[in-house]
Amino acid sequence: MTARVCVARIGAAHGLRGEVRLWTFTEDPMSVTQYGPLSTKDGARQLEVTHARAAKDHLVATLTDVTTREEAERLNGVELYVARDKLPDTDEGEFYHADLIGLAAFDAAGAMIGTVAAVHNFGAGDIIEIARAHGPTLMLPFTDAVVPTVDIAGGRVVIEMPGEIDGDEPDSGSPGI
């Protein structure tokens, strides 16, 4: 079975004609209409988004074979998946989060650090989060210097741990934020 990626979750029914709220997890919310039929988590049912329009923070979508409100209500909470190989190819140096998550992380000497738990972007560059066997997770900038090797086929990333300029932790008495 090929790897699948969750791209949307069906929310509440919208109106009387079988429309649903659709919460997307894609970079461009409207791209869920371009992946063709989407499958449910167990793969038992195929649903295609035939029409979608943007609402406040979600889409209002029409799905194939869903024409009544009752049918739409039954789909509430269903997650929609697309096969990983249906996603378009990435540019040089660009990786899908879905490909990175789960890779084993090794240091330059070949010792295992942990596994990639998540990839974030809070507006200041991509961040790779490594879950270690013990202790808190490690957040590192996703740069060529820190992550020189990403081997998706081999299931591993190599991490060059950056140096840290530590400093004076704020005094407990200071009003610092």
Place this chain on the structure above:
Amino acid sequence: MVRSVWKGPFVEGSLLKKADVARASGRHDVIKIWSRRSTILPQFVGLVFGVYNGQKHVPVSVNEEMVGHKFGEFSPTRTFHGHSGDKKAKRA
């Protein structure tokens, strides 16, 4: 409430010293800071700060567009773990 212009931007003094050390070293060191309230200055562009969010230090790679904002804006204290979907990460 807007800060008075005559006061200038607020930056923790220790942070300026650490930035000087990082620039002088020429390496890609992460500067660990706790001062989320400090303003990002033009001399911080290109440096990587680890901004404390109450639990850990979140890496913040400073670029030109971030000048004038506060460090805390880029280190959320509450993280929502959603599905990755078709989101992509690019190595800088």
